[in-house]
Amino acid sequence: MDLRFSKEDEAFRLEVRTFINDNLPADIRERSRLGYAFRKEDTVAWQRILNKKGWAAYSWPVEYGGPGWTPTQRMIFQEEIMMGNAPEVLGFNITMIGPVLMHFATQEQKDYFLPRARNLDDWWCQGFSEPGAGSDLASLKTAAVRDGDDYVVNGQKIWTSTAHNADWCFVLVRTDPHAKKRQEGISFILVDMKTPGITVRPIISIDGSHHLNEVFFDNVRVPVKNRIYEENRGWDVAKYLLGNERTGIARLGKSKERLAYAKELARDVQQHGRPLIEDPAFRRRAAQIEVDLKALELTQLRVVSGAKANAGKPDPFSSILKIKGTELLQETSELVMDVGGPLAMPGWAKELSAMSNQPPYGPDWAPAMAGPYLMLRAASIYGGTNEIQKNILTKAVLGL
Numbered sequence: 001m002d003l004r005f006s007k008e009d010e011a012f013r014l015e016v017r018t019f020i021n022d023n024l025p026a027d028i029r030e031r032s033r034l035g036y037a038f039r040k041e042d043t044v045a046w047q048r049i050l051n052k053k054g055w056a057a058y059s060w061p062v063e064y065g066g067p068g069w070t071p072t073q074r075m076i077f078q079e080e081i082m083m084g085n086a087p088e089v090l091g092f093n094i095t096m097i098g099p100v101l102m103h104f105a106t107q108e109q110k111d112y113f114l115p116r117a118r119n120l121d122d123w124w125c126q127g128f129s130e131p132g133a134g135s136d137l138a139s140l141k142t143a144a145v146r147d148g149d150d151y152v153v154n155g156q157k158i159w160t161s162t163a164h165n166a167d168w169c170f171v172l173v174r175t176d177p178h179a180k181k182r183q184e185g186i187s188f189i190l191v192d193m194k195t196p197g198i199t200v201r202p203i204i205s206i207d208g209s210h211h212l213n214e215v216f217f218d219n220v221r222v223p224v225k226n227r228i229y230e231e232n233r234g235w236d237v238a239k240y241l242l243g244n245e246r247t248g249i250a251r252l253g254k255s256k257e258r259l260a261y262a263k264e265l266a267r268d269v270q271q272h273g274r275p276l277i278e279d280p281a282f283r284r285r286a287a288q289i290e291v292d293l294k295a296l297e298l299t300q301l302r303v304v305s306g307a308k309a310n311a312g313k314p315d316p317f318s319s320i321l322k323i324k325g326t327e328l329l330q331e332t333s334e335l336v337m338d339v340g341g342p343l344a345m346p347g348w349a350k351e352l353s354a355m356s357n358q359p360p361y362g363p364d365w366a367p368a369m370a371g372p373y374l375m376l377r378a379a380s381i382y383g384g385t386n387e388i389q390k391n392i393l394t395k396a397v398l399g400l
Helices: 009-021 024-033 039-051 073-085 092-105 109-119 235-243 250-266 280-305 316-346 348-356 371-381 386-396
Strands: 124-127 141-146 150-157 168-174 186-192 199-205 210-223
Touching: 009 039, 009 073, 024 039, 024 141, 039 124, 073 250, 092 109, 092 124, 092 168, 092 235, 141 168, 141 199, 150 168, 150 186, 150 348, 186 210, 186 235, 250 316, 316 371, 316 386
Parallel strands: 124 168
Antiparallel strands: 141 150, 150 210, 168 186, 199 210
């Protein structure tokens, strides 16, 4: 197994990096560099730039408007996007509903939804989790009752990311409440978020951002033609989708970018009369993270190199990517916040300014540091908790 990049791969990396440098709007890049979350308009603008280039649907085959890249090229593309402080393409569109439509949808559904998903004409969200049906997804209760050519949907979803931005939602509903097994009797439907009877209620995160939502369905009528695959076979669709959701969750490029940013800031921050970058404790900490990132990169290359041999089957070693990748996301965000010190505390610089009646105190990057740090506490939970990933490794790799 060759764990080195070929000359062609390195040339491809340079092409992607150059394109990002030349085409990413400067204001979007700067907001990301300072640690602020991307706005909806940032993601839409950048994905449409990528789509014009033919790169937005980076994981799709050529026949559906994708570039037909190899797994290694897809990995390089994702890494360069994150390292370049560009918005990631919307995963709900590209790595979730896109592959589902290709695999399960009718030709009419493909022709309508796929081009719109690629160009972000439609912003998609995921209606899976419910109160009491998160990790145990098969116990969901949201019901869809057939009424002529429609389903009438009633129920509640929770932790629905970006539902407040969404035009459409792919939703798991129970269409047969009498099925013998919980996984049976579930269907997968596409719901227009403008349909009467839908209420979106915000859930404000610990970082103060509005990313998550509750979604309520009150006698919402959904055309039967919006069902994907067979009635009561939605669990098959959901399993296929979740396999794609966990692709790229290590986000190695973002951890590399944050480490580089921490080093950059540490050159300007003074501690005990000298730059923080010269402090032995900081250097040891940064060096250990760099070593861990290199080890993770090699593991990722092993997983990518083995993708063809696995013939599309899930690789248990991808659980290592998820565990270590999210831990490093948390470590690098914490390192950047620690460089800011007290000035990175939420509201601290603003309060100092108000008390002294002086202009904002401290560097402009410091106030944004706490948000990513706080938000990434959830990284070890979403996409399959790290505890579950350890169980997968215990069974599949160690045979225990």
